Amino acid sequence: MKIKYVTIIVDDMDKSIEFYTEVLGFEVDDVFDLPGGKIVLLSNGDETGFELIQNSTFKTGFYSVGLDVEDIHKEMENFRKNNVEIAMEPTRISVGIMARVIDPNGVNIVLIQHGT
Known part of the structure; x- marks a missing residue:
């Protein structure tokens, strides 16, 4: 990641x-x-x-951090195991698959698995 x-x-x-x-x-x-x-x-x-x-x-201000991941489903499984708030389940987009979770401070963490 x-x-x-x-x-x-x-x-x-x-x-x-x-x-x-x-x-x-x-x-x-x-x-x-x-x-x-x-x-x-x-x-x-x-x-x-x-x-x-x-x-x-x-x-206005800081909104999110985008992370490039190899296996979005594996990452989401890890977030679920750690009770991380999931704001958007993996969703197909033009460049691959995207999901969004919220960190403990309310910051959006966007995960993107390209090319799938």
Whole structure:
């Protein structure tokens, strides 16, 4: 299991992109326009990046950590055994399978098994 991305909900997408690109040296990988919002994916050539989301649904700030996993069902079994709150059961998405659990502090931990 490895960290793939960190999601941050932002108030001002332009200022946020400027900060992460000009100050931290990340590059914009992809932009997705959504009804009432936008998602911007940033990377720096490493395997870990940032996902910036701007919309009116979520409160501004740290939202989630995305983990790349080899066997999502095995990981979910471990979470169940340890009584971890499961917010979303494994669900097929365009790049594989995704699930979401909540850590003891209320932080979303998103698991993604690619290519299945």
